[in-house]
Amino acid sequence: MVKLNEQKRLTYAKQIYDLLKSGDVEQFREWFLALHPTDQADIFIELAIEARQKVYQFLSPNEFAEVFEGLEKKEQMYVFKELDPTYGSAMLNDMYADDVVTFLSFLSEKEVTAILHSMEESEASEVRELLSYEPETAGAIMTKEFIRVTAVETVAEVIGRLRKEAPDAETIYYLYVVDEREKLVGVVSLRDLIVAEEVDLVQDVMSREVVSVSAKTDQEDVARLIKKYDFLAAPVISSEGKLVGIVTVDDIIDILEEEATEDLGEFSASKGATDVDVSSFQAAKKRAPWIILLMFFGLITAEVIGQFEETLEAIVLLAAFIPLLMDSAGNTGTQSLAVAVRGLALGTVERDGVWKMLKRELGTGLMLGFICMLVIAGIVTVMHGNMMLAFIVGISIFLTLSIATIIGTIVPLIINKMKLDPAIASGPFITTVNDILGLLIYFSIATALLEYL
Known part of the structure; x- marks a missing residue:
């Protein structure tokens, strides 16, 4: 070929x-x-x-x-x-x-x-x-074209069957052993058969520790299992333990691509509109709900700024740092969101614990905030010669980035607990929430210290 x-x-x-x-x-x-x-x-x-x-x-x-x-x-x-x-x-x-x-x-x-x-x-x-x-379950993606054998067949008999049946099977690297009631009792690899003696029985060379999935198992969980064990295929069993099919690694690759595309759409608030073949009208139709929702969140941001109008009128220079604060909060929150969603997708959150992730992200946010605080405070002091303004901007960005990492981590965890896709805690949504919190922190501090500016 x-x-x-x-x-x-x-x-x-x-x-x-x-x-x-x-x-x-x-x-x-x-x-x-x-x-x-x-x-x-x-x-x-x-x-x-x-x-x-x-x-x-x-x-x-x-x-x-x-x-x-x-x-x-x-x-x-x-x-x-x-x-x-x-x-x-x-x-x-x-x-x-x-x-x-x-x-x-x-x-x-x-x-x-x-x-x-x-x-x-x-x-x-x-x-x-x-x-x-x-x-999107194992049963829906499994294939029925596989070879099953019995424990009492000899290796020679199985190899003889392979010569006849292999062309119609999707994979022959694993052969699954069933009993008289079609229940899965073992697995034997092609390598095991090749190195065994022809007179050996399948029950003498098979492995009885079989890793299988239920037909109702979610396809993402099947993908994780195949990745974890480096399988080329995984057997699918019914609720009675009967072997009903197998899921092959090529199907898992397609699933991972689909899930990655879906998560990308959720992250960017453009679910269903990431395919280049989608028309402009269809793309706009799918994106519009998120854009309109985020527009209303933008009104909340504007209202926050409006509530501190007197502070802005007193020190107009405060407005110059609004974009910096909002962008930094949004970027930091989106990074934490990506970490949390990836952890949930790979199962590392369940394995390592939620508190470990929260502790790590909080520590990351504190360190990022501290570094940015020192940098921006130094720049403001040099450019404007106002140490109090530098303190306000610096402490605001420190608190905002620290909180943004927690928001970016907690929101997808909460959504996951609600049995929803954590990726729907999209980047734009997290960004807007952190913008609002960042502005509240910034103007609250500035208002409290206004007399010292």
Whole structure:
């Protein structure tokens, strides 16, 4: 199988296009099928629709299934519409059930029903089973194409089965051992089988300490487990302990990408609008609620400033340091927010303890505040020759940064306790809250010490 760098890919793409244009089926199949499926998908999607129609003629549904699986979900949607219904159904029959489910998740209920009706009943029933699980759970993302063995089979028998069944399995690096009631009782790796004697029984080489997940387990928890144990796959069991599927590491990578994109959207108050394919109208529609909410928070900020109008009129120079104070508070709070959300995502908060994180972030805020206090107090003294003004600005930024780190840490922890995504404590939200608190601290101190300015 050939893997291409960018220069070779362009050369292959031109050659494959020429072969399609000339109608040379044998040469096209020789060149195209020698490529890695990822390169096949990259080259295919760049072809014009006329050339793609020839690909459908030159490749069997089974061969095109690998190309289809390598496409982005939106690309899959319009490519599927180009396919002859019979060809499309046959292709889906040859895909792994979890990949079919992922594709169907972008379609309407009516379209899903029609597609399932057109598929072979055995394949459609597996897809229906996966669709029956709650979204974003182990059951919803697992695959049904795996190899299960029994404890009383010999190594020779299992290896013989592998030669026949491996092409249809998504992974064969782990084989899962079940009893007569289909309950998971052990796991044996491909390496264990290779080094064992052919006459050995599976029960003699298998491991009985099996790490598994429930079909109802959240997909993020599955990702953490696979990362923790460096698994290539994790078995999924039902509430009765029966083996119902496996979650493979390639699906976990997709999940991590989805979760990272979702968290980025939450952080920036643009959830659902981070995809470059989203139209301006859709992006504005998704961002507008947050922007309007933050605008009302901005009114609170303006009201805080208005309450200290007399102080500002007395010492107009105080206004010059408002942006500095607000930006510093917002930046510090957002940094702590990122630390807290990352800790929750990786599970380190539960492992190391909330108080440890709060203590560390408070210490960080105190040190940052102290450093910034010394720097800004020195600058104000030199520039304006007013030590009292330097004290007010310095102590304000010290207190503000110390509090900002705690706010940035506590808010996502509280939201997490409420069983919500902690990333919704977005950067703009934390920034606005810290702006308000920073201004209250600044003007309260300035008002109290006004007679000394």
